[in-house]
Amino acid sequence: MNIALIAHDKKKQDMVNFTTAYQYILKDHDLYATGTTGSRIREATGLDVHLFQSGPLGGDQQIGAMIANDEMDMVIFFRDPLTAQPHEPDISALMRLCDVYHIPLATNIAASEIFIRGLEKGDFQWREIVKLKKEQEKQA
Numbered sequence: 001m002n003i004a005l006i007a008h009d010k011k012k013q014d015m016v017n018f019t020t021a022y023q024y025i026l027k028d029h030d031l032y033a034t035g036t037t038g039s040r041i042r043e044a045t046g047l048d049v050h051l052f053q054s055g056p057l058g059g060d061q062q063i064g065a066m067i068a069n070d071e072m073d074m075v076i077f078f079r080d081p082l083t084a085q086p087h088e089p090d091i092s093a094l095m096r097l098c099d100v101y102h103i104p105l106a107t108n109i110a111a112s113e114i115f116i117r118g119l120e121k122g123d124f125q126w127r128e129i130v131k132l133k134k135e136q137e138k139q140a
């Protein structure tokens with residue numbers, strides 16, 4: 001599964017703690033992150049994370065592009081609801097695309113805990129079926 005990991009500045013330590021705690025699950029997946037979040041995760045856990053641009057420089061949009069291509073299976077986004085972000089439109093666009101493409105999106109640590117446990121149990125296998133079906137449709 002392709003998983004996006006994103007955290008606003010005040011939530012980055014939470015993301016480091018989260019990915020450290022669950023690296024035994026995350027290591028079996030392909031991880032993508034906005035620049036600064038991804039660097040922090042790499043540094044703390046040694047996980048292999050593909051880094052996009054930093055969020056304010058287009059990272060949210062790059063993840064959005066993967067969603068639009070149906071290449072992202074889950075988005076874990078620790079948002080900071082108490083701080084204004086200069087790239088708020090990009091953040092809204094990313095969340096909107098998750099809704100357009102029915103991509104599981106967790107926007108806080110409490111929901112993310114449930115996602116990650118579901119991931120461990122195979123609750124998101126349906127994404128593989130969706131992708132396989134799309135692939136078959138393309139070839140037909």
Ligand SMILES: O=C(CO)COP(=O)(O)O
Pocket residue numbers: 006007008009033034035036037038053054055056059060091
């Ligand atoms: O701003 C972000 C998401 O909207 C996160 O970007 P960084 O991981 O580069 O800080």
